[in-house]
Amino acid sequence: MSDSRTDHDHGPTMLSRRHVLKAGAVLAAAPLVGGIAGRAEAATKAPVASGAFNARAYGNASATGRLEPLQIKRRAVRPNDVLLDVLYCGICHSDIHQTRNEWSTLPTVYPCVPGHEIIGKVAAVGSAVTKFKVGDIGGVGCMVDSCGTCENCLADREQNCLNGASFTYNSRDRATGENTLGGYSERMVVSERFVIRVPPGADLAATAPLLCAGITTFSPMQHWKLSSRQRVGVIGLGGLGHMAVKLAAARKAEVTVFTTSPGKIVDAQRLGAREAVLWSDTAAMKRLANRFDLLISTVPQAFPMQPFMDVLALDGTLVNVGALNQLEGGLVGMSMAFGRKSLAGSVIGGIAETQEVIDYCAARSIKADVELIRPEQLNQAYDRVVARDVRYRFVIDLTTGKNA
Ligand code: NAP
Numbered sequence: 001m002s003d004s005r006t007d008h009d010h011g012p013t014m015l016s017r018r019h020v021l022k023a024g025a026v027l028a029a030a031p032l033v034g035g036i037a038g039r040a041e042a043a044t045k046a047p048v049a050s051g052a053f054n055a056r057a058y059g060n061a062s063a064t065g066r067l068e069p070l071q072i073k074r075r076a077v078r079p080n081d082v083l084l085d086v087l088y089c090g091i092c093h094s095d096i097h098q099t100r101n102e103w104s105t106l107p108t109v110y111p112c113v114p115g116h117e118i119i120g121k122v123a124a125v126g127s128a129v130t131k132f133k134v135g136d137i138g139g140v141g142c143m144v145d146s147c148g149t150c151e152n153c154l155a156d157r158e159q160n161c162l163n164g165a166s167f168t169y170n171s172r173d174r175a176t177g178e179n180t181l182g183g184y185s186e187r188m189v190v191s192e193r194f195v196i197r198v199p200p201g202a203d204l205a206a207t208a209p210l211l212c213a214g215i216t217t218f219s220p221m222q223h224w225k226l227s228s229r230q231r232v233g234v235i236g237l238g239g240l241g242h243m244a245v246k247l248a249a250a251r252k253a254e255v256t257v258f259t260t261s262p263g264k265i266v267d268a269q270r271l272g273a274r275e276a277v278l279w280s281d282t283a284a285m286k287r288l289a290n291r292f293d294l295l296i297s298t299v300p301q302a303f304p305m306q307p308f309m310d311v312l313a314l315d316g317t318l319v320n321v322g323a324l325n326q327l328e329g330g331l332v333g334m335s336m337a338f339g340r341k342s343l344a345g346s347v348i349g350g351i352a353e354t355q356e357v358i359d360y361c362a363a364r365s366i367k368a369d370v371e372l373i374r375p376e377q378l379n380q381a382y383d384r385v386v387a388r389d390v391r392y393r394f395v396i397d398l399t400t401g402k403n404a
């Protein structure tokens, strides 16, 4: 291709490589003043993509359609935006729910490109960006924007934005009005406020799942102040569940896993649980009555909750993060009243708290157990997640051809 062609004509690969090169050259020439000011000065000089551009992605066109390669449009980089070359993206069960239109209150807009456990390398920055420079590693979780002015946003709870957070996919892009498309993609453009700093030296593939599975289980532990020696139960040992075990064990809480899979009992202990119990083991459930301060359920479907209410101690709370459609009835008021027990929900965490969990895990070498896949293996990976056959997070390797 000749250099006289426009950026748009060059397509995604040429666009990216040229901008990375240009941005890198400017940075190299920037004075080495150090600190934020130096980085800001370099960043303001970095050239950025001048218009919307195309990117390769993986998604589906209907609820029953398989995931396949797609060409999507990314918005132009605005002054506060970061352009990321995506390196890794985790597969969350939410991706499966959304691509298959399984959430009654959040209908899917097609084509749907999922992915919200994203690790990328900064390829360009907008003129006002101060947090990142070209070459840095950034992470993107479930949100890419929020109103920024409501009381919840002002309190660092963007996930509870009263005007509706913009999610990484299947949401409205506040800048363009278009449907957001997620991280199963070569490249994305995100406001720097919603990009998380990833500390140098982190295992990037194993850090990706912290951006959803990690924060979603960390946040209730923070809110309900899970402390050492308290008893916590984790219901469902999948992507979220295995992070819950690791994060609770790191706080020196006493962890019990409730699983439907006999094959995961040994794993639960390896991950940090003191014991693992099958849901079907009624003797164990009876033995554990009135024991737990906190239960975190990561089960993706509605399920009978009363047996788990029964194992909560006085003032205990069952936090449901997994089942987001209609829950099962059948809770017994008398037992909740006499035990002053609570049923609660929780959704991901705010941006500051997401940065906190990334830093917390980096400082303690906590990472997800991941199985890397190629994009061609996506449909197979989805089937294995649904069959509860993942140990414990699939992560798509998108590094091919990139200087990762
Ligand atoms: P996952 O990897 O599939 O793990 C879910 C685990 O739940 C399974 O491995 C299985 O563990 C257990 N399970 C029990 N009954 C099941 C059933 N009928 N079907 C499938 N699994 C069953 O899923 P995940 O990525 O951890 O996500 C879990 C749920 O959390 C999903 O519904 C997801 O949408 C939701 N989520 C919510 C938030 C939030 O902010 N609230 C954030 C992320 C994800 P055992 O084999 O041990 O029984």
Ligand code: ZN
Pocket: 092, 093, 094, 095, 116, 142, 212, 213
């Ligand atoms: Zn998720």
